[in-house]
Amino acid sequence: MNRSPTAPICRYSRIKYTQKALKQPCRSLSRASTLYYNATPASRTSSQTDWNNHDEFFKFTRGRFLVDEAINRRMREIQFDMNSLARVAAESVGATHCTSIQKYPDGMFNKAFLMSMDNGREVVAKVPNPNAGIPHLTTASEVATMDFARNVLETPVPRVYTWNSHAQSHPVGAEFIIMEKAAGVPLSHVWETLKLPQKLQVLLAMISLQKKWLSVSFSHYGSLYYAKDIQVSPPEDTHYTKNGKAIKHTQFAIGPTTGRDWCDASRSRLNIDRGPWSDILQFLQAVVTRETKAIQSLHPPKQLALFCGPKLYQPCPQTKLTTLSHYLQISESLIPKDTALTTPHLWHNDLHDDNIFIDPQNPETITSVIDWQSTHISPLFTHNPDPAFLDWADGLEPETLDLLPRPNLSGLTPQERAAAVREYTTQNLFIGWRKLTRAKNPALYRAIEFRKTPAYGLIFLAHRMFEYGKAHFMSLLVDMKDH
Structure with a gap:
């Protein structure tokens, strides 16, 4: 016994919202069970x-x-x-x-x-x-x-x-x-009852947390462990940097990644290099090897994001492997030049409203963040910058950060009026979050901007090639070639 002392992207909403649809309804139903x-x-x-x-x-x-x-x-x-x-x-x-x-x-x-x-x-x-x-x-x-x-x-x-x-x-x-x-109550229990100023205070508290996460970077990509729990000795030069100061902590070590995309769809059974890796190209190469072996040796999961059938798209292992070979040829040119976006960071990527606890008397105080399973150290641009309880209502993202005007409520039924106000509030809260991020966490905001580009779309799709197939990847590749 021991005692202790993925990422959604706006332009690829079909994938994002298919995954969300599988998760969200069950969560609300389950509270009664x-x-x-x-x-x-x-x-x-x-x-x-x-x-x-x-x-x-x-x-x-x-x-x-x-x-x-x-x-x-x-x-x-x-x-x-x-x-x-x-x-x-x-x-x-x-x-x-x-x-x-x-x-x-x-x-x-x-x-x-x-x-x-x-x-x-x-x-x-x-x-x-x-x-x-x-x-x-x-x-x-x-x-x-x-x-x-x-x-x-x-x-x-x-x-x-x-x-x-x-x-x-x-x-x-x-x-x-x-x-x-966990101290406090889940944010899901009170979010809808909070007044707008209180919601903004919650967002400011989340910004503060993410700023602390950004203040610490790592020498390698992988996952964090107590040094005594890693069976293979980690690289001797592993360390983390906090506020510009390099720290070699003997208690902690960076070891093999436990990220969800390294385990989903039976990937946990693969005999592959899981890190740690010292540079971004090693990391990307290991991902391609992972997807290649998954395509070659695992039974493909049923498509969640594409319709398949007679005369429709038919995924094929060989075409997926060919697509990965295309990706390898261009992968280095897809990496953002801004080194802040490729720096290894530890991040909580599942900040939904059941994983965040607040003080019911002081809602602006976050009392606990739970569910750190599969949290891993990877490039900043691969982490999810937005809390999952914030979303643009129609599944797309705003084109600008200008706040939306108040909706015209005249002639609407009470139900329609409530829905319009709810959508207006939800969308402006999301814009407010992005404006706060731009002002207080500029590196994270630059990561948000990069995640809107075709380059990120190609990286994202290539890293889940085993599940999603090549069709969307190849269409982005053609667009990028023309560009």
């Missing part, structure tokens, strides 16, 4: 509650899948000894036994439980599903990253009480993290 179990009065004194009797703890109970449901459910179900997990959780906070377990709504990659103890303490237990990523590395990196984010990036992150990343070495029979319950 939280499962809560108490120990019986007798068991509270005997501590003999058999938590393993609750099958729902181990099953996927969030919703249904439209595609390959049996496979998708199997990837998100895991058997382990809940009694052992409850016992470890109790010991981690000095309790005798666990008195109740509440299962949070299923995530797509993890199961999480709120455990209450006989001494009044509460902890969150997190168990990764089989599809979460590479065994050991995913959990080990998440724990080290949370520690680094809290103590170096100065970001409010739950403390980890105890954890294990070797499933077969522990009675629980699964990897797990026991951490403190």
